[in-house]
Amino acid sequence: MSATVVTPKRPEGHYRASGSLRSEWTKLHTVRSTVWTLVTLVVASIGVSILASAETASHWATISAADKVGYDPTNLSLSGFALGQLAIGVLGVLIITAEYSTGTIRATLAAVPNRPLVLATKAAVFGGVAFLVGEALSFIMFLSGQSLLSGRAPDASLGQPGVLWAVVLAGVYVAGLGLVALGLGAIIRHTAGAISALVGLLFILPLILKALPNSINDAVGQYFPSEVGSAMASVHQQAHTLSPPAALGVLCGYVVVALGVGGWLMVRRDA
Amino acid sequence: MIEARGLTKRYGKTTAVNGLTFEVRPGQVTGFLGPNGSGKSTTMRMIMGLDAPDAGSARINGRAYGDLAWPLREVGALLEAKAFHPGRSAAHHLSALAQTNAIPAARVDAVIELVGLGSVAHRRAGKFSLGMGQRLGMASALLGDPGVLLFDEPINGLDPEGIRWVRNLLKGLAGEGRTVFVSSHLMSEMALTADHLVVIGRGAMIAEMPVATFIAQSSQHFVRVRGPQLTGLIPVLHGAGATVATDDDGALSVVGLGASAIGDLAGAHQVVLHELSPQSASLEEAFMELTHDSVEYRGDAPSSPGGPTGLRRSAEKVRSA
Numbered sequence A: 001m002s003a004t005v006v007t008p009k010r011p012e013g014h015y016r017a018s019g020s021l022r023s024e025w026t027k028l029h030t031v032r033s034t035v036w037t038l039v040t041l042v043v044a045s046i047g048v049s050i051l052a053s054a055e056t057a058s059h060w061a062t063i064s065a066a067d068k069v070g071y072d073p074t075n076l077s078l079s080g081f082a083l084g085q086l087a088i089g090v091l092g093v094l095i096i097t098a099e100y101s102t103g104t105i106r107a108t109l110a111a112v113p114n115r116p117l118v119l120a121t122k123a124a125v126f127g128g129v130a131f132l133v134g135e136a137l138s139f140i141m142f143l144s145g146q147s148l149l150s151g152r153a154p155d156a157s158l159g160q161p162g163v164l165w166a167v168v169l170a171g172v173y174v175a176g177l178g179l180v181a182l183g184l185g186a187i188i189r190h191t192a193g194a195i196s197a198l199v200g201l202l203f204i205l206p207l208i209l210k211a212l213p214n215s216i217n218d219a220v221g222q223y224f225p226s227e228v229g230s231a232m233a234s235v236h237q238q239a240h241t242l243s244p245p246a247a248l249g250v251l252c253g254y255v256v257v258a259l260g261v262g263g264w265l266m267v268r269r270d271a
Numbered sequence B: 001m002i003e004a005r006g007l008t009k010r011y012g013k014t015t016a017v018n019g020l021t022f023e024v025r026p027g028q029v030t031g032f033l034g035p036n037g038s039g040k041s042t043t044m045r046m047i048m049g050l051d052a053p054d055a056g057s058a059r060i061n062g063r064a065y066g067d068l069a070w071p072l073r074e075v076g077a078l079l080e081a082k083a084f085h086p087g088r089s090a091a092h093h094l095s096a097l098a099q100t101n102a103i104p105a106a107r108v109d110a111v112i113e114l115v116g117l118g119s120v121a122h123r124r125a126g127k128f129s130l131g132m133g134q135r136l137g138m139a140s141a142l143l144g145d146p147g148v149l150l151f152d153e154p155i156n157g158l159d160p161e162g163i164r165w166v167r168n169l170l171k172g173l174a175g176e177g178r179t180v181f182v183s184s185h186l187m188s189e190m191a192l193t194a195d196h197l198v199v200i201g202r203g204a205m206i207a208e209m210p211v212a213t214f215i216a217q218s219s220q221h222f223v224r225v226r227g228p229q230l231t232g233l234i235p236v237l238h239g240a241g242a243t244v245a246t247d248d249d250g251a252l253s254v255v256g257l258g259a260s261a262i263g264d265l266a267g268a269h270q271v272v273l274h275e276l277s278p279q280s281a282s283l284e285e286a287f288m289e290l291t292h293d294s295v296e297y298r299g300d301a302p303s304s305p306g307g308p309t310g311l312r313r314s315a316e317k318v319r320s321a
Helices: A017-029 A031-060 A067-068 A073-077 A083-101 A106-110 A113-149 A163-188 A191-210 A213-221 A225-231 A244-268 B040-048 B090-100 B105-114 B130-141 B159-176 B187-191 B209-217 B228-240 B261-270 B283-298 B312-321
Strands: B003-009 B016-022 B031-035 B053-059 B075-078 B148-152 B181-185 B195-201 B206-210 B221-226 B244-248 B252-255 B275-280
Touching: A017 A113, A017 B031, A017 B040, A017 B090, A031 A073, A031 A083, A073 A113, A073 A163, A073 B187, A083 A106, A083 A113, A083 A163, A083 A191, A083 A225, A083 B261, A106 A113, A106 B090, A113 A163, A163 A244, A191 A213, A191 A225, A213 A225, A225 A244, B003 B040, B016 B040, B016 B053, B016 B195, B016 B206, B031 B040, B031 B159, B031 B187, B031 B252, B040 B148, B040 B181, B075 B130, B090 B105, B090 B130, B105 B130, B130 B148, B130 B159, B148 B159, B159 B181, B159 B187, B181 B187, B187 B209, B187 B283, B195 B209, B195 B283, B206 B209, B206 B283, B221 B228, B221 B261, B228 B244, B228 B252, B228 B261, B261 B275
Parallel strands: B031 B181, B031 B195, B075 B148, B148 B181
Antiparallel strands: B003 B016, B003 B053, B195 B206, B221 B252, B221 B275, B244 B252
């Protein structure tokens, strides 16, 4: 063979994280599932928060004194995340499981063979989007909830001690839970399986726990993701719940474990 | 240049790829032939660093895939049809890939035009036919203008026009000095496209040789001989240097002598013939014979003496060479 070997021109150095970040952003915003899950997150979270705040505002006079003891208007206005968290979790799962189910993952890993970098850039781009959406949503939910409570039941303002932190941390929880779901997706790799695991973790396990003796529920229940999220979005710490900083720490632990195991398995397993 | 050294992949007790060693050189199309399930795709995934070998290694331009500086600018691959998100457009799919390797956006438009997807580039790729999906896969392989290209069954799902297009594209890429490695289970297609062959069966190497050699060896003609009293003719034919096999119906398949020479010998020894007909095996039959042999060779069943075309012998010759 007399043909010459082709060596097309290429830039100096090595493929970079910045390219992967741009690529992951392109992949995130060019599929409809991203838009739909984020719309669901917004509608479900705001809807539930408004309903809960309006309900309390209209029945404040008839609420028992015992129930009023633990009353936390900030947490009440952020309660929509209890439902909305599922939507951000589904998006986190889909970001990676859709690549496995469609075979796109092999194109992705052929372009960027460094698998931890692939997962890290996915986490950075998606985590960033989830954080921005979560924060915006959190403030909207807080302000609309307080305006419904205002004048009819005790309300909260951002200037009160701990309130701003609770609102900010609620947005952080949205991003953190999304990243836990991304890690679950990387571990399980199948959309249905990963979403089932997510639903189990968020909604089923706490129900099962409630059937167990109170001592166990009190000791363990506070560490479940939904309870961690509620604790982060609280101003008044309830019995058997974590303080906001402790809850933030537990959430970070979940994120590190989920992404760490997911990344480790990505490296170990065949794509 | 692609180099495989003792590549081995096991799934439980099954050995999908068994100690494959071969080289794929630049400037020619190397066909990777084997029946379905013989380990071609697994081998390609190991070359691409997607599956980890249990033993051995694969190198591209002297490096493991994971050590390439700009993978898409060095290696392009079409590993499966429809390896893209059905909800994303072809243009967005290619843009996302291009961004990872700092490939300019203009190149995305160029490869879209090159594969003929210009009119549908912004439509959701889930609506694509299998053939359009293959073209999108080709576009992603060509995206980084790489010097090494791997295509796994690229003509699957293509119409005759598309098949001819792929054939010319592969030859053109090799003609530019690139390394082109293309798998197929169709010998006839490889005879038209490839310059060199790597043939595997059950994950093990059967033959590595130029296509021309394979064709010369396997299109070996034989002559079918039928008659009432052939037993006396067999030693005569052997004596003349032919290989003779007796078929189930008592007819002889003679390799190594032409019909006229056999007729002359029969006449000289006063053997009555009822049939004397030249036959030739198609390339596809030759390929099946070759790979079938590898299956038997690896099993416990004793291998039958050379078939009518004598191809098993040539396969064995190749293997021992």
